[in-house]
Amino acid sequence: MEFKENQTIYLQIGDYVCEQILLGRWNEGDRILSVRELGVALEVNPNTVMRSFDFLQSNEIIFNKRGVGYFVEENAKTKIIDYRRKQFLEQELPVIFKTMNLLGMTIEDINVQYNSYLKSIA
Amino acid sequence: MEFKENQTIYLQIGDYVCEQILLGRWNEGDRILSVRELGVALEVNPNTVMRSFDFLQSNEIIFNKRGVGYFVEENAKTKIIDYRRKQFLEQELPVIFKTMNLLGMTIEDINVQYNSYLKSIA
Amino acid sequence: MEFKENQTIYLQIGDYVCEQILLGRWNEGDRILSVRELGVALEVNPNTVMRSFDFLQSNEIIFNKRGVGYFVEENAKTKIIDYRRKQFLEQELPVIFKTMNLLGMTIEDINVQYNSYLKSIA
Amino acid sequence: MEFKENQTIYLQIGDYVCEQILLGRWNEGDRILSVRELGVALEVNPNTVMRSFDFLQSNEIIFNKRGVGYFVEENAKTKIIDYRRKQFLEQELPVIFKTMNLLGMTIEDINVQYNSYLKSIA
DNA sequence: GTGGTCTAGACCACC
DNA sequence: GTGGTCTAGACCACA
Numbered sequence: 001m002e003f004k005e006n007q008t009i010y011l012q013i014g015d016y017v018c019e020q021i022l023l024g025r026w027n028e029g030d031r032i033l034s035v036r037e038l039g040v041a042l043e044v045n046p047n048t049v050m051r052s053f054d055f056l057q058s059n060e061i062i063f064n065k066r067g068v069g070y071f072v073e074e075n076a077k078t079k080i081i082d083y084r085r086k087q088f089l090e091q092e093l094p095v096i097f098k099t100m101n102l103l104g105m106t107i108e109d110i111n112v113q114y115n116s117y118l119k120s121i122a
Numbered sequence: 123m124e125f126k127e128n129q130t131i132y133l134q135i136g137d138y139v140c141e142q143i144l145l146g147r148w149n150e151g152d153r154i155l156s157v158r159e160l161g162v163a164l165e166v167n168p169n170t171v172m173r174s175f176d177f178l179q180s181n182e183i184i185f186n187k188r189g190v191g192y193f194v195e196e197n198a199k200t201k202i203i204d205y206r207r208k209q210f211l212e213q214e215l216p217v218i219f220k221t222m223n224l225l226g227m228t229i230e231d232i233n234v235q236y237n238s239y240l241k242s243i244a
Numbered sequence: 245m246e247f248k249e250n251q252t253i254y255l256q257i258g259d260y261v262c263e264q265i266l267l268g269r270w271n272e273g274d275r276i277l278s279v280r281e282l283g284v285a286l287e288v289n290p291n292t293v294m295r296s297f298d299f300l301q302s303n304e305i306i307f308n309k310r311g312v313g314y315f316v317e318e319n320a321k322t323k324i325i326d327y328r329r330k331q332f333l334e335q336e337l338p339v340i341f342k343t344m345n346l347l348g349m350t351i352e353d354i355n356v357q358y359n360s361y362l363k364s365i366a
Numbered sequence: 367m368e369f370k371e372n373q374t375i376y377l378q379i380g381d382y383v384c385e386q387i388l389l390g391r392w393n394e395g396d397r398i399l400s401v402r403e404l405g406v407a408l409e410v411n412p413n414t415v416m417r418s419f420d421f422l423q424s425n426e427i428i429f430n431k432r433g434v435g436y437f438v439e440e441n442a443k444t445k446i447i448d449y450r451r452k453q454f455l456e457q458e459l460p461v462i463f464k465t466m467n468l469l470g471m472t473i474e475d476i477n478v479q480y481n482s483y484l485k486s487i488a
Numbered sequence: 489g490t491g492g493t494c495t496a497g498a499c500c501a502c503c
Numbered sequence: 504g505t506g507g508t509c510t511a512g513a514c515c516a517c518a
Contacts, residue, residue: 189503311518
C-alpha cells in the first residue's frame, strides 16, 4: 500500500480498515487481520498497525479479545458513516467552499467536474 | 500571526506571502519584507522565514537579489492561482466526490450546504 | 572530514554521499547513515546533514521512510553520473576551452599537461 | 549583465574588466569607465563596482588618479594573462582531469568536444 | 530509535 | 543594511 505524505501512516491504516468494513470485507463481529498479518500486507511496522487498532478501538470501531484478536464492533458501519458525515459537513466542505471563492469558481463548475467524475468511474 | 497546528509554520508563511501577493500588497517586481522584518512581524524566527522564502523561490514565486532582498517574480500571481486551481481540481475534488459517494450524498446535498454557507458569510 | 572553504558544507556533504554511493558503500535500496550518525562521523551539526539530505532527496538521489531513515533511490548511480557528466560537458568544458583560447593554448598543451598529471597520480 | 550564482559579483565584474582589457576595449594608460557609469551599465550597485576596482588596483591591473578616474596599468595585459595561465594550469586543469577520470572519460573525448566547440564558435 | 521543525544566536560575505 | 550558513539545543510526532 502507498501512503500519502501529508497524513500520518497509522491514520491512513485506520481509514483503510474502516473502508474494508464499509465494503463488507469484515462484518460486525468478525475477526479482522492480526497486527502482524496486516503489517506484512501493508508493508508496515506492526507497531504502526497496533497504533491504528488502538485508535480504532478508542473510537469503538473494533474491540479486542486478549490472545484472540481484534473484532468488528456492533454498529461499526453506522458509527463510521456518522463520523465521516459529520467530518465531511463540518470540516471538509467549508474549506472547499472557501477555496472555490478564492479561485473564483462557482457551484456550477463543481457540477461540471462532478459529471466528468461520474463518467470516469463508470 | 496565529498558526494552525496541523501544518508546519514555514508552509503557512509561504501561503501567507502568496495571499499577500494575490491581494496586491506586493506586486510583481516589488521587494517583499526582509527575512528579519517578516520574522518580527509574524513573531517567528528569521530562519523559519528564510525556509519559507527558500520554498517560494524554488517554486519561482519570488527571487533573490543578493544583499538586496527578495522580489516577486513576473507572473507570480498567475503561477499561484494556477497551482491552487490545479491542486483543487486534481487533488481535492476527487477526494470529495469519493467521500460523497461513500456517504451516499448527492450533488444536490452539496448545493444545499453551499447555499447555507453563502448565507453564513454574507 | 575536512571541508573546502569556497563551497558550503551541506553541498560538500551531498557530494560526499554521492561519492560513497558511486563507490558502492551504499547500494540502491540501502539505508544510509542517519542524520545524527553522519553528523557525528563528519563532525557536523545534524541540522546541516539534514539540509544535505533534503537537497539529495529533492534531486531524487535518496528517499525517506518516515521514522526509519533515508534510502538510496533506484538508479541513483546513473542519476549521479548523468548529472555530473552533463555538468562537465555543458558547463565546465566550454569555460575551459574559452580560457584556452584567451590564453593562446592549444589542445596539444592540454595533452602535455594531462600526461604529466597521469604520472603524478601513478 | 547576467551573473553566475556560484561566484561573487564583484569578482565577476573584475573578470569582465580584465576581459575588456584583453579584448582591447581599453588599452594601457586609458581611463576606464567610472564606478557610476559601469554600475549603470551592469545594473549593479556602484559600491559593488568600487569593490572590483579596489581588487583590480591591489592586483596592479588598474590605478587611480583621485578625482579623475581609474586607468589601465602598464603591462596590464601581460599581468592578466600570466595570472590566468598560472590559475589555469595549477588550479583548474587538475580538477578537470580528476573529473574526467571519475566519469571514465579520456583525453580523446576531450578532443572530440574541443573540435565541436571550435565549430560552434566558427 | 528515526526524521522534522523551530528557536536563539553567532558569524560571514556581500551590496 | 541584506541574505546565507552553521551551531547548539530543544521539542515533537512517528515507527
